[in-house]
Structures are given as C-alpha cells and as structure tokens.
Amino acid sequence: MIVPLDIALIIFLVVSAIAALFVRDLLASIAILGTYTFVMACIYVQMNAVDVGFTEAAIGAGASTALMVASLTKLQRYDTGKRKKAKVVIGAFTVILLAGLFFYVIEDMPAFGDYNSPANKRIEIFEVRDTGLSEKLEVEKLPEEIKSRIYLLGYNERNNFPSLREYKIVWNEEEEGWDVLIKKNETFFSGFEKLYFIKKEGEILKVYRYSIPVRWQEKSEEEMNTPNMVTAGLADYRGYDTLGETVVIFTAAVSVAALLRRGYLE
C-alpha cells in the first residue's frame, strides 16, 4: 500500500461523489459516477483485492454506466426539480450521523489485512485454569473439562457441529499450541480437519476455534486443483451462493423484459 496514492484516490472519490450529486445534467452525472466506480476499482486493487477490483471495473464502470446511459434515452436529460431545504438538512444530518457511527465502530475493527484477526484465523471461545490439564494434552488426550465446556457452548452434534468423539491432538510447532483435529463427515475428503486450538499462557489455557478461511487458505489448491483461491472458493465452497447470484441476474433480466417489452413478441 502506498499511502499518498491512497489519500489522493480517496479525495478524488469523495469529490466525484459530491459532484455527481450536484450536477444538473444527468448525462454528466452518469459520467462522473463512472469515474467514481473506476476510482473505487483502483482502491480495491490497491488493497490487493484484484478480483473485486476487476469486477468493479467490468460491472460498475463498464456495464452499469452503459445501462444508465441507455435508460437516459427514455428520460429527460436535465434535472429540473427544485430541492427542498428541509429535505437537504435532514439528509445531511443523517449522513453525518452515519459517518459518526462508522468512526465509532472502526475502533473495534482489526487492522487492515491482519492475518491473525478472528475472522481470518481463529476466535477465542473460552479459557480455563491449567490444573494439570496440559499434562493430559501432552499425552494427546483431550481433558474432560474442556470437552464438556465445548459441548455446553453448543458446538455439538445437536447443532450440526462435528462431534468430539473421534479426535486427534497434534502439537503445532509454529503457533506453539495444540491443534485439535476432528473427524470430518465428508464422502470425498474423509480424514481429520483441525478445528480447535489450545494455547498455554502462564497458568491459563486458552481455547480457540479456527475460522472457515483457514481451510480455504490451506487446502483449496489441493482439494480443487485450481491455483486461484477466489474462483475456487466462489464456485465450490460457496457454490450455493453463486448459484443464487446467477439466478438473481437471470431474474433481473427477465423482469426488465416483462416490464419493457409490451407486445414485442406478438
């Protein structure tokens, strides 16, 4: 990330967003929105999200600008409506309130691109006092206290989580903790998958649960034979979601056709 470039891009983004609001010529407004989405694409590429930037450039700056210009052929080119002052004041107040809320929330967010943030790595679920528990872990046995605590928290078979009946404990050299591997109930990738992580800090044992992206990062190339993680994840791990998105696009095209094509196919 290059900080001065980032700042310049964000200033350009804000200026173009404000300009698009205040221009009376709708065609100019659409053109400014096109530059807005293009700058947004540049920012995404700056953040190393190449796929998102690509999508933004293709769909935002390309297709949706063309569609907006196309819909302008059925509308007036100039916006002749009068702006009411009360509405502007209420709108500005809402926007400032929303921005304030964002700044309030931003404090709790993990640092940008943090590999070890809970969403990317693992989340702490509880901690217990180490009363001889770590010796049991050394001989690859999961202590009963931790087991029942995990069960009581709701990570059990009744809620469709994998059960702790079959497990393995492996010492993780890099992280200096124990990985708890659980038997997967999958037809094609049977075997053990790491799910919990236990770390000793002084007198306290902290129990973590690995997040979903861990498997995505470590196993996706091996499981799907595709080097691009994003494509693999979107089409495979999140296949239902992508099928739904395709249905959404299809439905949008069909409904626009139903609205606009009156008597076209008589």
Added chain:
Amino acid sequence: MSDVNVVIKTTVRTMLPFIQLYGFYVMTGTEGAGGGFQGGVILAASFILYGITFGAEKGRQAAPESWNTAFKSFGLWIYAGVGMLTILYSLGRAEFLNYSATFLSLFVPHTVARGILIADVIEIGIGMTVAASFISLFFDLVWRSDEDGRS
C-alpha cells in the same frame, strides 16, 4: 454516404474479436483473476459497443433476442444441471453441487475433476447467463417503441 463516424466504426469492428477473446479468457481461466461474472460482462460489453456504434437495429440483429433468451436460460441450466448430475451420480446421498461426485471422477482423480468442472463448466454457464442478461437488458432499455406500443 457522408460518414463522419468511419474512424469509430472501423476501430470498433477491429476491436470486437479481441474483446470477445479476452472475455472468454477471463471467463475460463483459473490461474488469473476473474471468473464467469467478469468474463460475461466483458462479452456483453462487446455487443453493447456494437449496438452503440451501429445502432440498436443492427445490434439486435447481431445478438438476436431469441438467442439471448435461450442462452440466459441455458447457462443457468448448466450450473443447476451439474448439481443434478452430482445428485444422480451420488445416488441420492444429497451431494448437491459437490463437484467430486460426477462421472468425471471415474476417469481422473476427483480433485482434478473438481478443478475442470469449476473452471470450464460452471464458469461458462455463469458467463453465458450474465452476458445474455446484460445484452438483453441494454437493448430493452434503448429500444424505441413506435406509436401503437409495439417495440
């Protein structure tokens, strides 16, 4: 014919095959960025460019509405059809969209079959639907109907 747009028309006519080739490249590759959505939109953009340059009538001749309708259903059908195939092959074990469970796994290792299905079947299905949808959206919007309401 005093054609002032001859530069634009020649440029577009020369560029079109390359844009479409790039669209297919983006659509099917798994090594680089992109996927079905982006490739489909690039493919649609080539037809939209053609429609802008040569007029909506000629554009609709190049991408006929019957083809658009067929393609946008067919792409979705490919995607959902792979899901049905997995259910059939896994004999009702409810492996919907688990790409390992198709007949391809008989010939190659199932991880390789998974990669092939993702890269070359699913993405082309998505791309078909997206491209046909965007083309028909654009031409529906620019189409001028005459007085008696016929498009």
